[in-house]
Amino acid sequence: MAVDDDPITTLIIEDSLAHRFHVDIVSSGEQALQIFEQLSPDLILLDVLMQGMDGFEVCTALRSHSKGQTLPVVMLTSQDDIDSIEHAYEVGATDFIAKPINTALIAHRLCYLLRAHATLKALGRQERQLAAAQRIAKLGHWEFDPAQGRFQCAEAARELLNLPHQPQGFSLHQVLAQVHPRERAQVEQRLLSLDLAQRPPVQFEHRLCSGTRVLRQNVEYSSEVGGWLGTVQDVTTMHRSAQRIIKLAYYDQVTGLPNRDFFLEYLQRRLDQGGGAEICVLVVEIDALKRVGIGWGQAVTEPLVRDLSRRLMADMDIVALEAPLPSPQAWSLEQPQLLARISDAAFALLSTAHSQACHRLTQRLLTALSQPLAVAGIDLPITAKVGLSDALDCDEDANILLHHALAAAATACLIADKVQTYHRDLDNGERSRLTLEARLRRAINQQELELWYQPKIDGCNGKLIGAEGLVRWRDPNEGLIPPGHFIPLAEETGLIVPLTNRVLDLVCADLRLMHAPGLSPVKISVNISAAQLDDERLPEGIAQRLSSAGLSPQDLELEITERALMARLDSVLGTLTALHTLGIRLSLDDFGTGYSSLGYLGRFPIDELKIDQSFVRDLGTDAAGETVVRAIVALARGLGLYVIAEGIETLEQATWLCNNGCERHQGYLYSRPLERDAFLQLLDKRAPPPPWSALRCPSALCN
Known part of the structure; x- marks a missing residue:
């Protein structure tokens, strides 16, 4: 767009430029401002002296317009008018061309100005892209003059460091004031130790005063500026991600x-x-x-x-x-x-x-x-x-x-x-333990387990009233392995669950034999593992076993240790209730050796309390132990429960128990655990009385 009120000048301009440019001729400054936005010219030729608004006013108005701030504006002025030339630059002119116009050179002059403007626009675009990239990457740059101890920071770096706008730069003290107090001395030492003789790049990290943001500084020497160039980047997110990875990988949650x-x-x-x-x-x-x-x-x-x-x-x-x-x-x-x-x-x-x-x-x-x-x-x-x-x-x-x-x-x-x-012997022990575990797993699967039965006796009349089924492992190579060797191992390794299932299968099969003609069947009890009590399917599984064997639930009793019950007060109540509803009697084993179970007895469908042998052992010699047994018997009677004592080894113990209201007995005094066939002989109606029948207490003590 050529703006001049002299028609001869505009004719010369149009004639000189028409072969390379599209030229719009405007005869006044007012008209130029009116159609400027509509035409969107790439360059404006603007005469200084015109009627109405002169070129200085028009240039000033153009520079205030958003589209005219960087637009090339070339002022046309007389060659010797130095004041006008200076004033043109003051109001924002890009260049000037002296009159009279050199028609041979004006087109080349304008092409150069347009190329320079295009380069400037590209540079501005790149700077904006760089600034956008730095904002996205949270990255900025700065310069540090070691001699003066001053920083010059780009806008992005200034924002990252929480520094105010300050064209004259910042002192070392101002920059360090933004660093976390705990790390300030270390950062200061790093910056002050930057020596022109030692020019390898330096990298370090520090927190800001708030402690919530972490910045990474990369510093290297630049001979062009005669000092150190640095980049600062916000790596807080990176640190948080790294911290999360470290926490997940190396710390207990x-x-x-x-x-x-x-x-x-x-x-x-x-x-x-x-x-x-x-x-x-x-x-x-x-x-x-x-x-x-x-x-x-x-x-x-x-x-x-x-x-x-x-x-x-x-x-x-x-x-x-x-x-x-x-x-x-x-x-x-x-x-x-x-x-x-x-x-x-x-x-x-x-x-x-x-x-x-x-x-x-x-x-x-x-x-x-x-x-x-x-x-x-x-x-x-x-x-x-x-x-x-x-x-x-x-x-x-x-x-x-x-x-x-x-x-x-x-x-x-x-x-x-x-x-x-x-x-070093412990390694051998652990290997033996692993070997035993593998053998026990095989024993469960290959039916090497069997049940032995320890009779339960009415201490007043010597009659057989039941028995406890005790698991035994008959290894094909080593023979019988004591329960104390494999039961704790089964509990530790989880094999106690399949082992208990095998015991339930065995007791149902043996109970079926005990109901053969000519035998007097009795109730058999077996221990149920603590882990088994957590399985809600246990009652259904036992009911299926009994039904398949043609047995009644009243033929089976389950013994539960007090410790197993107390460790699962709420979780096993439903299982125990379902078992009791089936008609299976429940006995609380090792009673009195636990924690505070007295307050919970009323909540559970228990039929019998079993006095632990540790109390029976000292009967007749320990008054405190006798008091405990009397209390257990009284508690059982008060709750309407049966009570049985285990571990009875002497007639004195049996007599004391009968005399104090506990007639159900179990222990070596009467019989050790018997193999199944030997126990079946006790049930034979034609068999002679068992050897312990002569040991029964005087009837007077049982009344």
Whole structure:
């Protein structure tokens, strides 16, 4: 667009440019402003001296318009009018062309200006794209002059550093004031140590004052500016993602403690650094957590685990970790102790204490865990086992060292103080245990189990009133294996459930034999495992077995230990009720050895209390024990329950029990457990009286 009120000048312009440009001629400044937005010219030729608005006013108005701020505006003025030329630049002219116009050069001049404008537009577009990319990447750049100690920051860098707009730049003090106080001295040292003689790039990170944002600084020397160029990037999101990965990979989600992977990686670092002789590992296994997990589930277990971890941390003077959580590689090798949760029911402690100090440490751990757990209204005692291993026995391998501690903890229950130090024989014991487990699994599947029966006697008249079925394992190679060798193993490994199912199959098959003609059948009781009580299908399964054998539910009695019942107060009520509704009698075994079951007896459909042999053993010699037995008998009578005593070995014990209202007896005084065929002979109506019939108490004592 050419703006000039001289028609000769406009004719010359149009004639000189028409072969390369589309030219619009405008004769006044007012008209130019009116049609400027409509025409959207790429360049304006603007005469200085015109009627009405002169060129200076028009240029000023154009520059105030959003579309005219960067538009090339070329002023036409006389060659010797220096004042006009200066004024033209002041109001925003891009260039000037002197009159008279050189028609041979004007087209080339304008092409150059348009190319320069296009380059400027491209540069501006790139700068905007760069600024947008930096905003997306949360990235900015700055310059630092070490001699003057001043920063010049781009807008993005200034915003990231929370600095105000300040064209003259910022002092080192102003920049450091935005750094988190705990990291300020370190950042200052890094910046002040930048030396022109040491020019490799430097990278470091720091938090801002708020502590919620993390910035990464990359600094390198630039010979062009004679100082240091830096980029600053907000890596808070990256850090949060990294923290989440570290937390998920290396920390227990319930307690916040390091997990097994963290423990092993850090332990290996310590061993690789040498000084392994000063390292010992303690593993604490807490059986109560397993039992609570089975009985109540994760919702109840998690608060208990947190409570136990707090106890251990308080006793070990271990402070809970705060963000940012370190990885095993970042954890200081100077830490004397590390506590980790390595499984659902086990904690591990790495200590640099010497051997004797580690033994004292185990006693502190057991003391810290001595208080019972409050679970669903009961106080559940904690049974903790501690296994100890020394780095001298691990060949500098973290997995082996932890394995040694776990192996020691697994056998700690066999000694009085629940603490076991690893020795090489334990590995042999564990291998034997695994072998026995495999053999027991085979024994269950290949029907190597059988039931032996211990009679239950009416102590007043010596009559056989029932029997307890006791499982026995007859190994084809070793013969009979004592129950004490395989029942605890079955409970620990979960084989107790298939083993109990096999016992139920055996007792139903044997009961069918006991109903043969010529025999006097009696009620048979078997123990039901604690784990089996959690299965709601148990009553249906037993009913099907009885029905298939042609038996009545009244032929079977189930004995449940008090400990199994108390660990599952609410979860097993439905199962017990369903069993009782079927007509199966329920006996509470080992009564009196548990926790506080007296308050719960009325809630459960129990038919019989079984006095534990530990109370029977001291009858006649221990007044306190006798008082307990009298109380149990009185309680049973008050609740309308039967009562039976087990473990009777002497006539004096039997007499005392009869005299105090407990006529149902079981023990070696009458008979040891008998093989099935031997027990069937007792049921034969033609058989002679059993040998214990002469031992019955005087009838006067039973009235």
